[in-house]
Amino acid sequence: MKRLRQVAGKKLFEMIMKATFYGQFVAGEDQNKIRPTLDRLRSFGVKSILDYSVEEDLSQEEAEKREVSASISQCGDKEEEGQLKQYHVEQRFADRRYKVTSARTYFYLNEAACERNMEAFLKSIDAVADTTQSTGLMAVKLTALGRPQLLLQLSEVIMRARNYMQQMVGGTGNVLTHHKTIEDLQRYFGDHSSKPEVQEFMKQITSDKEGIVHLFPWSGILDKDMNLSDSFRVPDPKTGQMRRLISQISPKEEEMFRNMLRRLNTIIEKANLSDVRVMIDAEQTYFQPAISRICLEMMRRFNKNKFLVFNTYQTYLKSTYNEILTDLEQAERQNFYWGAKLVRGAYIEQERARAAAMGYEDPSCESVEATTASFHKCLKEILSRVKGREGKPSQLGIMVASHNEDTVRYAIQLMQQHRILPGDKVVCFGQLLGMCDHVTFPLGQAGYSAYKYVPYGPVVEVLPYLSRRANENRGFLAKIKKEKGLLLKEIARRILTGQVFYKPVGNYKPV
Numbered sequence: 001m002k003r004l005r006q007v008a009g010k011k012l013f014e015m016i017m018k019a020t021f022y023g024q025f026v027a028g029e030d031q032n033k034i035r036p037t038l039d040r041l042r043s044f045g046v047k048s049i050l051d052y053s054v055e056e057d058l059s060q061e062e063a064e065k066r067e068v069s070a071s072i073s074q075c076g077d078k079e080e081e082g083q084l085k086q087y088h089v090e091q092r093f094a095d096r097r098y099k100v101t102s103a104r105t106y107f108y109l110n111e112a113a114c115e116r117n118m119e120a121f122l123k124s125i126d127a128v129a130d131t132t133q134s135t136g137l138m139a140v141k142l143t144a145l146g147r148p149q150l151l152l153q154l155s156e157v158i159m160r161a162r163n164y165m166q167q168m169v170g171g172t173g174n175v176l177t178h179h180k181t182i183e184d185l186q187r188y189f190g191d192h193s194s195k196p197e198v199q200e201f202m203k204q205i206t207s208d209k210e211g212i213v214h215l216f217p218w219s220g221i222l223d224k225d226m227n228l229s230d231s232f233r234v235p236d237p238k239t240g241q242m243r244r245l246i247s248q249i250s251p252k253e254e255e256m257f258r259n260m261l262r263r264l265n266t267i268i269e270k271a272n273l274s275d276v277r278v279m280i281d282a283e284q285t286y287f288q289p290a291i292s293r294i295c296l297e298m299m300r301r302f303n304k305n306k307f308l309v310f311n312t313y314q315t316y317l318k319s320t321y322n323e324i325l326t327d328l329e330q331a332e333r334q335n336f337y338w339g340a341k342l343v344r345g346a347y348i349e350q351e352r353a354r355a356a357a358m359g360y361e362d363p364s365c366e367s368v369e370a371t372t373a374s375f376h377k378c379l380k381e382i383l384s385r386v387k388g389r390e391g392k393p394s395q396l397g398i399m400v401a402s403h404n405e406d407t408v409r410y411a412i413q414l415m416q417q418h419r420i421l422p423g424d425k426v427v428c429f430g431q432l433l434g435m436c437d438h439v440t441f442p443l444g445q446a447g448y449s450a451y452k453y454v455p456y457g458p459v460v461e462v463l464p465y466l467s468r469r470a471n472e473n474r475g476f477l478a479k480i481k482k483e484k485g486l487l488l489k490e491i492a493r494r495i496l497t498g499q500v501f502y503k504p505v506g507n508y509k510p511v
């Protein structure tokens with residue numbers, strides 16, 4: 001692509017791209033140019049998730065440099081042992097695009113660049129509101145909005161808090177479902193529980209109406225005044241002394257963290273006012289505990305009466321089923337709408353390579369079959385709970401984001417089993433623009449809530465993302481025998497009937 005651009009010049013190059021890769025996978029340059037594609041999708045009952053897909057064209061060297069310099073905490077970064085190693089930066093994997101073909105990647109430059117990214121997301125909300133008549137969604141990546149190191153640190157503290165809780169209850173499993181009470185905690189600290197600092201800690205621990213303990217008031221991470229370094233401290237059960245669960249964070253870094261959350265909050269508030277729903281993408285496992293936690297807190301804040309914020313769950317991870325159980329329990333106890341996008345996951349090769357190189361356990365399922373089993377198990381669990389309690393609307397909504405026909409069929413079968421109607425709009429389906437139209441369009445036409453994930457942005461700025469997608473498709477084409485066959489048949493039909501430039505328009509209305 002780069003060579004063609006040099007030889008053909010900008011104009012001709014853009015024309016060629018629009019007639020090929022760009023035209024296939026990207027809807028257009030801006031909110032006006034994408035309109036025909038969105039209208040055509042809508043005419044077949046398909047709605048859109050807009051994704052402003054510009055990506056900086058950085059060399060590997062530059063990407064590594066930026067990532068490493070943005071990841072060194074001003075207070076230093078302590079080497080960790082065991083699984084916690086995962087939450088530390090590693091030079092060899094600093095280029096987060098390594099072996100990732102289908103997801104966009106942001107590299108931190110400075111706070112001003114994050115502000116610009118926020119502005120782009122805000123414009124994207126206008127584009128969704130303007131073009132999709134309240135049916136659209138927009139995708140957000142949290143790594144675009146702040147310094148990634150802070151997500152690593154928050155992820156680490158979340159994992160340490162879980163380990164701490166597990167040590168306390170003497171077992172493994174799901175933190176929330178341990179159902180520990182303040183009295184259990186007092187017993188755990190034994191004589192130390194009379195120490196003033198331990199008593200102070202116990203006072204601040206939150207427990208819900210059933211008396212079940214939450215180690216930290218996580219909702220505090222959205223508060224302007226919360227100080228990360230001071231908040232995540234626990235008594236050492238052996239000595240009774242308070243110890244930090246988070247590595248030291250400087251005041252400047254604390255401010256950057258607040259900035260990241262302010263930006264996300266601004267985006268969601270605007271989306272709320274514009275009647276646009278927000279899907280937060282899942283990224284690498286070393287960011288994911290933080291992304292998921294922040295997303296859950298945003299759901300708690302904004303999803304009180306409706307679905308506004310959606311989290312993403314990657315079912316190629318061994319831990320995802322338990323994560324979903326925990327989050328479902330929180331949503332039920334705290335009474336907010338839980339919106340989830342279920343995907344297999346886009347980072348598997350990088351996850352595996354990183355785990356092997358750094359010497360921690362591979363977080364992903366061991367085979368493609370195991371990933372499918374995990375996806376289906378999560379789906380089954382969620383759909384069994386989707387129907388709201390008698391007379392109440394469902395507070396669970398799920399997007400089955402997959403190109404896998406068996407998974408889509410399985411979801412439909414489960415919907416029938418649980419008497420969930422396509423028009424209930426609590427289960428929807430999502431595929432990428434330009435891929436598996438033979439799955440999305442029949443769903444939309446049959447009255448299911450069907451979405452296309454629609455990238456858009458100027459040709460040159462979308463190219464880095466697009467060229468990686470083109471690379472992915474090399475492997476993908478080998479897999480999609482059926483789609484290739486269908487496309488060839490249609491091309492032959494159009495040629496034989498003189499309809500080479502045929503642009504079908506349907507007469508369907510999306511649910």
Ligand SMILES: Cc1cc2nc3c(=O)[nH]c(=O)nc-3n(C[C@H](O)[C@H](O)[C@H](O)COP(=O)(O)OP(=O)(O)OC[C@H]3O[C@@H](n4cnc5c(N)ncnc54)[C@H](O)[C@@H]3O)c2cc1C
Nearest residue numbers: 281282343344345346367368371401402403404430431453
């Ligand atoms: C609307 C939409 C939104 C998406 N958003 C996100 C997102 O936010 N975050 C994200 O990470 N991904 C996201 N994805 C990408 C998605 O996770 C998958 O990478 C992609 O869709 C392929 O999975 P599939 O279910 O479509 O198809 P399939 O072709 O059936 O599955 C391929 C997937 O199986 C898994 N897999 C492949 N080989 C193995 C193996 N040897 N062992 C274990 N597992 C294996 C991998 O996850 C691989 O991507 C999104 C996809 C869509 C359609």
